[in-house]
Amino acid sequence: xxxxxxxxxxxxxxxxxxxxxxxxxxxxxxxxxxxxxxxxxxxxxxxxxxxxxxxxxxxxxxxxxxxxxxxxxxxxxxxxxxxxxxxxxxxxxxxxxxxxxxxxxxxxxxxxxxxxxxxxxxxxxxxxxxxxxxxxxxxxxxxxxxxxxxxxxxxxxxxxxxxxxxxxxxxxxxxxxxxxxxxxxxxxxxxxxxxxxxxxxxxxxxxxxxxxxxxxxxxxxxxxxxxxxxxxxxxxxxxxxxxxxxxxxxxxxxxxxxxxxxxxxxxxxxxxxxxxxxxxxxxxxxxxxxxxxxxxxxxxxxxxxxxxxxxxxxxxxxxxxxxxxxxxxxxxxxxxxxxxxxxxxxxxxxxxxxxxxxxxxxxxxxxxxxxxxxxxxxxxxxxxxxxxxxxxxxxxxxxxxxxxxxxxxxxxxxxxxxxxxxxxxxxxxxxxxxxxxxxxxx
Amino acid sequence: xxxxxxxxxxxxxxxxxxxxxxxxxxxxxxxxxxxxxxxxxxxxxxxxxxxxxxxxxxxxxxxxxxxxxxxxxxxxxxxxxxxxxxxxxxxxxxxxxxxxxxxxxxxxxxxxxxxxxxxxxxxxxxxxxxxxxxxxxxxxxxxxxxxxxxxxxxxxxxxxxxxxxxxxxxxxxxxxxxxxxxxxxxxxxxxxxxxxxxxxxxxxxxxxxxxxxxxxxxxxxxxxxxxxxxxxxxxxxxxxxxxxxxxxxxxxxxxxxxxxxxxxxxxxxxxxxxxxxxxxxxxxxxxxxxxxxxxxxxxxxxxxxxxxxxxx
Numbered sequence: 001x002x003x004x005x006x007x008x009x010x011x012x013x014x015x016x017x018x019x020x021x022x023x024x025x026x027x028x029x030x031x032x033x034x035x036x037x038x039x040x041x042x043x044x045x046x047x048x049x050x051x052x053x054x055x056x057x058x059x060x061x062x063x064x065x066x067x068x069x070x071x072x073x074x075x076x077x078x079x080x081x082x083x084x085x086x087x088x089x090x091x092x093x094x095x096x097x098x099x100x101x102x103x104x105x106x107x108x109x110x111x112x113x114x115x116x117x118x119x120x121x122x123x124x125x126x127x128x129x130x131x132x133x134x135x136x137x138x139x140x141x142x143x144x145x146x147x148x149x150x151x152x153x154x155x156x157x158x159x160x161x162x163x164x165x166x167x168x169x170x171x172x173x174x175x176x177x178x179x180x181x182x183x184x185x186x187x188x189x190x191x192x193x194x195x196x197x198x199x200x201x202x203x204x205x206x207x208x209x210x211x212x213x214x215x216x217x218x219x220x221x222x223x224x225x226x227x228x229x230x231x232x233x234x235x236x237x238x239x240x241x242x243x244x245x246x247x248x249x250x251x252x253x254x255x256x257x258x259x260x261x262x263x264x265x266x267x268x269x270x271x272x273x274x275x276x277x278x279x280x281x282x283x284x285x286x287x288x289x290x291x292x293x294x295x296x297x298x299x300x301x302x303x304x305x306x307x308x309x310x311x312x313x314x315x316x317x318x319x320x321x322x323x324x325x326x327x328x329x330x331x332x333x334x335x336x337x338x339x340x341x342x343x344x345x346x347x348x349x350x351x352x353x354x355x356x357x358x359x360x361x362x363x364x365x366x367x368x369x370x371x372x373x374x375x376x377x378x379x380x381x382x383x384x385x386x387x388x389x390x391x392x393x394x395x396x397x398x399x400x401x402x403x404x405x406x407x408x409x410x411x412x413x414x415x416x417x418x419x420x421x422x423x424x425x426x427x428x429x430x431x432x433x434x435x436x437x438x439x440x441x442x
Numbered sequence: 443x444x445x446x447x448x449x450x451x452x453x454x455x456x457x458x459x460x461x462x463x464x465x466x467x468x469x470x471x472x473x474x475x476x477x478x479x480x481x482x483x484x485x486x487x488x489x490x491x492x493x494x495x496x497x498x499x500x501x502x503x504x505x506x507x508x509x510x511x512x513x514x515x516x517x518x519x520x521x522x523x524x525x526x527x528x529x530x531x532x533x534x535x536x537x538x539x540x541x542x543x544x545x546x547x548x549x550x551x552x553x554x555x556x557x558x559x560x561x562x563x564x565x566x567x568x569x570x571x572x573x574x575x576x577x578x579x580x581x582x583x584x585x586x587x588x589x590x591x592x593x594x595x596x597x598x599x600x601x602x603x604x605x606x607x608x609x610x611x612x613x614x615x616x617x618x619x620x621x622x623x624x625x626x627x628x629x630x631x632x633x634x635x636x637x638x639x640x641x642x643x644x645x646x647x648x649x650x651x652x653x654x655x656x657x658x659x660x661x662x663x664x665x666x667x668x669x670x671x672x673x674x675x676x677x678x679x680x681x682x683x684x685x686x687x688x689x690x691x692x693x694x695x696x697x698x699x700x701x702x703x704x705x706x707x708x709x710x711x712x713x714x715x716x717x718x719x720x721x722x723x724x725x726x727x728x729x730x731x732x733x734x735x736x737x738x739x740x741x742x743x744x745x746x747x748x749x750x751x752x753x754x
Contacts, residue, residue, distance in 0.1 A: 082676075121664060236750065241485050245445065245486060248561075253448050254446065254448055274743055274746065274747070277719055277723045277743060277747045278750075298713040301713065310668060311673070314646060351704065374631070
């Protein structure tokens with residue numbers, strides 16, 4: 001939680017020496033609270049005050065970085081309980097568990113499938129984040145599977161094992177890939193923490209009870225392991241929701257540093273629908289990393305899309321640049337489809353026009369990222385706005401005709417739009433899905 | 443240092459809405475369904491009572507739907523022509539505990555079915571099945587104002603949930619619903635202020651707030667889901683903080699939205715089922731009390747999830 005100017009003032013020397021450039025310590029404190037100046041401007045700050053102030057300035061949920069290179073991802077740094085209060089910042093990591101007990105060919109098949117889980121939706125690339133290898137067999141098999149596995153994917157890795165010796169050998173092998181190590185518990189704390197410290201990897205710390213978890217995490221920070229991810233083990237879904245909510249509240253509302261880390265959840269169900277449903281619950285409610293078992297693309301696409309939805313900035317809907325787009329080999333006879341600059345509207349229309357294989361223009365009107373009906377209701381998709389856009393984009397230079405097509409949902413504006421723009425208006429289908437047949441009949 | 447739990451205390455409570463009237467209650471339903479009544483955010487059981495589970499209603503139509511995707515036609519195609527058979531199938535084969543009848547055929551651009559015809563259908567449906575009913579008009583205001591009053595009368599005392607009232611068209615429906623002892627769906631376009639305003643307008647006419655369900659207008663997964671999600675969270679927070687005018691249970695038309703998505707229509711049956719199920723899941727987490735769904739498999743999975751949510 002943000003520290004107030006007055007709280008900061010209490011920690012300053014209160015001598016009003018002016019060496020920081022401000023008339024009084026209080027004035028300096030106020031600027032510090034606004035993060036407008038740096039602590040180092042005060043030459044007389046005591047060591048204990050400095051530490052207290054630095055700690056207070058840290059984000060309440062630590063940013064944790066997993067993996068190396070292109071596929072490195074970061075989770076944490078969240079600031080709110082509800083996305084409408086600001087936004088959720090760092091999309092949770094989505095990963096897959098592979099057991100070492102599977103045969104070599106099964107492991108490779110799974111990896112190959114996982115590597116292909118990339119999708120494009122509304123102009124964004126949706127990607128999965130990590131693969132976790134779990135030890136079920138002997139130590140030797142774990143390392144064997146790891147060797148088979150690690151060169152076949154460049155996704156971030158996680159190592160899941162209860163044997164510190166196996167973890168150590170795996171970490172030696174992986175060297176610089178900065179895998180997530182799973183997991184430190186009350187039973188192996190000292191050993192596993194030494195590994196995390198030696199190899200500088202992020203570490204999952206696990207306890208069923210929040211009190212115990214908080215204690216373990218504090219001990220780990222004392223041992224110098226600072227990059228933690230929390231886990232509360234297997235529980236019924238409503239208890240898991242309670243843990244996730246409670247941990248987020250502890251960090252944000254109670255400034256509880258020992259619970260100020262992202263949380264990892266595991267969902268492993270044989271039925272992909274049931275697994276997706278439970279994983280979706282945690283994507284919506286505060287998970288930092290979600291590990292699943294299912295690698296079917298229909299499951300992954302639904303989870304990645306939900307993550308995209310939940311982590312969209314509510315103040316800034318996804319938008320495209322408002323302008324005239326050409327699709328395919330357009331000519332001056334090509335039809336002109338009018339839509340908004342809301343990404344979803346634009347990309348839905350684009351997809352259907354591409355599917356129709358009829359070269360067309362799409363005029364994306366600046367509706368500040370609102371969809372067709374919302375923009376119409378908010379008077380951002382009016383005859384005036386559309387006419388303005390027609391002129392701004394010099395539509396008359398692009399096509400030889402004077403015809404535009406508007407979405408069926410705003411059929412009511414067609415008369416006024418003809419008067420305002422001087423263009424002939426055709427009412428198109430309500431849903432973009434109707435575009436291919438509509439365009440063919442044109 | 444002991445970790446002090448960060449608990450929320452709420453002063454408000456979501457109203458409890460009862461759909462269906464049994465014999466003792468003056469109707470003919472085999473059971474009544476209660477929704478709402480929450481005193482906490484979704485499934486945070488230690489913070490307040492959550493007396494009722496979210497419920498799922500199967501959607502059926504008076505006329506064969508033209509744009510239902512192949513996967514849905516595979517399940518319902520053979521009963522499309524007969525809404526009574528369709529209803530039986532949902533109740534008998536899929537164990538539906540609630541049905542949502544959409545009177546799309548009344549629309550002038552569809553079959554333009556008369557108010558009389560629709561009222562007769564509702565009368566026959568009430569004899570055919572004994573589960574509580576949700577009944578929706580065709581979304582043409584003029585026509586709905588003719589059809590829905592007749593339907594309300596035909597279902598008198600059965601305590602149906604009938605919709606939809608909107609900011610521009612609520613008076614006729616409110617009057618009928620009041621006269622015949624039903625509940626009402628108040629629909630607002632993803633806007634908490636309009637939802638609140640409409641609830642006030644309806645209750646000003648004398649229909650109790652306890653007889654309203656809010657339809658916040660949802661988008662499917664990938665198609666604006668997050669707007670409804672946040673509007674529902676905001677309304678819930680306001681309601682639990684004591685604002686009675688937004689403290690109504692939510693009804694979400696999940697099936698209709700999810701099966702419009704390109705992914706659901708074109709990427710194979712499994713993608714469609716998961717699209718409907720995950721849309722429902724996210725909305726349940728935002729506070730949905732009543733979900734109107736289509737695919738029997740998606741319903742089954744979401745139903746099981748709801749059971750699991752209540753296992754503590």
